[in-house]
Amino acid sequence: MTGHIPHLYVEDILHSGSALELTQDSLHRLRSVMRLREGSEVRVFNGRQGLWRSYVKLEGRHHVYLGVDCALKEQPHVMNDLTLYVPLIKPQRLGNLVRQAVELGVNRLVPFRSAYGGGSYTWNGSRMEGVVVGALEQSGRLLLPEVCKPLSFEDVLRGHDSRYPLFACLEHGVGEGRMMWKVLGDFLQGRKASIIVGPEGGFSAEEHEWFQEREGIHPVSLGRYILRSETASSLAVGMWISSREGF
Amino acid sequence: MTGHIPHLYVEDILHSGSALELTQDSLHRLRSVMRLREGSEVRVFNGRQGLWRSYVKLEGRHHVYLGVDCALKEQPHVMNDLTLYVPLIKPQRLGNLVRQAVELGVNRLVPFRSAYGGGSYTWNGSRMEGVVVGALEQSGRLLLPEVCKPLSFEDVLRGHDSRYPLFACLEHGVGEGRMMWKVLGDFLQGRKASIIVGPEGGFSAEEHEWFQEREGIHPVSLGRYILRSETASSLAVGMWISSREGF
Numbered sequence: 001m002t003g004h005i006p007h008l009y010v011e012d013i014l015h016s017g018s019a020l021e022l023t024q025d026s027l028h029r030l031r032s033v034m035r036l037r038e039g040s041e042v043r044v045f046n047g048r049q050g051l052w053r054s055y056v057k058l059e060g061r062h063h064v065y066l067g068v069d070c071a072l073k074e075q076p077h078v079m080n081d082l083t084l085y086v087p088l089i090k091p092q093r094l095g096n097l098v099r100q101a102v103e104l105g106v107n108r109l110v111p112f113r114s115a116y117g118g119g120s121y122t123w124n125g126s127r128m129e130g131v132v133v134g135a136l137e138q139s140g141r142l143l144l145p146e147v148c149k150p151l152s153f154e155d156v157l158r159g160h161d162s163r164y165p166l167f168a169c170l171e172h173g174v175g176e177g178r179m180m181w182k183v184l185g186d187f188l189q190g191r192k193a194s195i196i197v198g199p200e201g202g203f204s205a206e207e208h209e210w211f212q213e214r215e216g217i218h219p220v221s222l223g224r225y226i227l228r229s230e231t232a233s234s235l236a237v238g239m240w241i242s243s244r245e246g247f
Numbered sequence: 248m249t250g251h252i253p254h255l256y257v258e259d260i261l262h263s264g265s266a267l268e269l270t271q272d273s274l275h276r277l278r279s280v281m282r283l284r285e286g287s288e289v290r291v292f293n294g295r296q297g298l299w300r301s302y303v304k305l306e307g308r309h310h311v312y313l314g315v316d317c318a319l320k321e322q323p324h325v326m327n328d329l330t331l332y333v334p335l336i337k338p339q340r341l342g343n344l345v346r347q348a349v350e351l352g353v354n355r356l357v358p359f360r361s362a363y364g365g366g367s368y369t370w371n372g373s374r375m376e377g378v379v380v381g382a383l384e385q386s387g388r389l390l391l392p393e394v395c396k397p398l399s400f401e402d403v404l405r406g407h408d409s410r411y412p413l414f415a416c417l418e419h420g421v422g423e424g425r426m427m428w429k430v431l432g433d434f435l436q437g438r439k440a441s442i443i444v445g446p447e448g449g450f451s452a453e454e455h456e457w458f459q460e461r462e463g464i465h466p467v468s469l470g471r472y473i474l475r476s477e478t479a480s481s482l483a484v485g486m487w488i489s490s491r492e493g494f
Contacts, residue, residue: 004448004473096343100478105470139472181428181490201251223352223489225386226251231347231481235489238482242470243428 006033007043007051007137008066009144014044014052020066025130027064029137042066045136047144050075076142080244081192083108084237085156087199088121089229095131097230102135104234105241108146114153115207117199123150153207156196162216166194167240169232170211170219171202177219180236184243191244197233253280254290254298254384255313256391261291261299267313272377274311276384289313292383294391297322323389327491328439330355331484332403334446335368336476342378344477349382351481352488355393361400362454364446370397400454403443409463413441414487416479417458417466418449424466427483431490438491444480 008030012020022030030036040056044066051073054066084106086097098109109132111123128147136144151159160166165187170177187193203211211217222235255277259267269277281287287303291313298320301313331353333344345356356379358370375394383391398406407413412434417424434440450458458464469482 100475100481103472103474103478104482105472138475141472179489181431181486184428222485223492225350225352225388227350228347228385231350231485234347234478234481235351235485238469238478239428239486242426242482245470 005041005043006030007045007140009133009137010044010046010066012046014046014049014068014071016068016070018068019057020044020054020068022064022066029134036064043072044068045142047136047142048075051142073142078107078143079191080105080107080241082106082237082240083110083194084233085194085196086111086233087117087197087229088113088123088150089117089199090121091124091127093228093230094121095127097233098128098131099135100230100234101237102132102141102145103139104237105141105245106145106237107143108148110148110156111150112153112156112196113150114199115204116201125149154210157210157214157217160194160214160216162214164192164194164216165190166196166217167220167236168203168211168217169195169197169222169236170208171226172221172224177221180220180222180239183218183220184239188243193240195233195236195240197229197236199229252288252290253277254292254387256380256384257291257293257313259293261293261296261315261318263315263317265315266304267291267301267315269311269313276381283311290319291315292389294383294389295322298389320389325354325390326438327352327354327488329353329484329487330357330441331480332441332443333358333480334364334444334476335360335370335397336364336446337368338371338374340475340477341368342374344480345375345378346382347477347481348484349379349388349392350386351484352388352492353392353484354390355395357395357403358397359400359403359443360397361446362451363448372396401457404457404461404464407441407461407463409461411439411441411463412437413443413464414467414483415450415458415464416442416444416469416483417455418473419468419471424468427467427469427486430465430467431486435490440487442480442483442487444476444483446476 036056038058042054043051044054045051052071053069057065057067084101222232283303285305289301290298291301292298299318300316304312304314331348469479
């Protein structure tokens, strides 16, 4: 119906003529977007070697593999270097946040724990890798973002390299944040940046002090109202990336 | 923990001293964000009379109602007039799309059926009203967006008033769309606009022709990659509204 040829992430090294065995997980993902027939085209990528054409091969009733044909696209150069600090929120909403961030082109995901939230939620690394792969396959992106282990809020700020901007998405009227869409124009030359979004309930007074005291931190506002973490994250990431990749 | 006083949408007329009986649904929503105790503050709004302070009253073990105290905020003037044409996608993703759009400040939601998608999904009006109310309560917005009945794609375009821009979010490289964030600057005086986002699979060739032939339609791109409907919608709506409401 849609005419889109599915993209599939694989871990194998890709070369013309190789046969890719499908993991249960890959098979499941492929089946959710297409009917597997002998000769159906699938585009495969491994995050390092660009995009390759392959065809479904059926052997007997149960053995499905992919025959790799040729490279269609080189691995893209990294155009952005955007780190998103991800608050630990409810798992389903966290999944949405990560999925949208990867679709939009974030390069590094760093979960963090802060005063308001994160106490009872955990970071399920393998689940999140699945979300990341699904978002890459869906969006056509070929660069695998780095997925880091959770940090404390303090370690996020201590580790921030002040030569690059860290945009702290704050509630309107807090911390004198300028509107994000206006700030974009000031950084049109920059490719490297970070964005931090708060959990439900935002940041604590102590955390706001950290933002004020550290260098290279730019408080920004996304509007007059309160956005959920995933909405704020998508808007901030989307505005930044689309203003970098645009022409 | 977060210190936010919950907002609750009610249908009643609000005046000082009135007692608001809570529907099962309102009770459920309140209980999901707070422990109901005698004297807890709840802010109530009905979409017409601004924001009012009220307090929880308990009578016996089972009767909970709200005592309305005084008005805290006037009903805001309508700053934007943004219509979002909503593709019929999978129910859960549709809910996310609508929720984020309302948080971000859309004024009118018009579901539509198009060639790629919408065949098997329906618009559950009462479920969507619940999603809308939840998003208003969470974001602090006081204006109830209008929720319309589904239209066909053709009726959306036939009904479009060409004095106002309709931004059609197209895949990159299709229909010569300019980057949305660049287009914003051309319309800084305008408050009335519409945005249309495609379903999974985008728009058909015939639908693209409609976009080209009608007046007042601006094809826009949100970036080089393929975004899911809800991600595209949030980014386009968020960029438009935050560039209107910003200061």
